Amino acid sequence: MPRPRPSDPRPAPDTTSDVIRWAAFSCVLVPVVLLWYGTSLAGAAGTAFGLAAVTAACRVLLRRSERCAAQRGGRHTKGQSPVD
Secondary structure (H helix, E strand, O other), rough: OOOOOOOOOOOOOOOOHHHHHHHHHHHHHHHHHHOOOOOHHHHHHHHHHHHHHHHHHHHHHHHHHHHHHHHHHOOOOOOOOOOO
């Protein structure tokens, strides 16, 4: 009887990139919808700028969080995590 081959480990999905892609999509979609419903161009541009700033800040924080988690070896460190 042949031995079953171990399955190849799949890389973890990059959820941060997915979140950032959706946020960037929203940075484009929201001003377009605002213009469609009659908001001024300046108002839509201001909204786009604000959303882009928030998206950039969130991207920086998410990437920093990933690096810290990788350095510490993930969520559970030395069994001192209060939540399992």
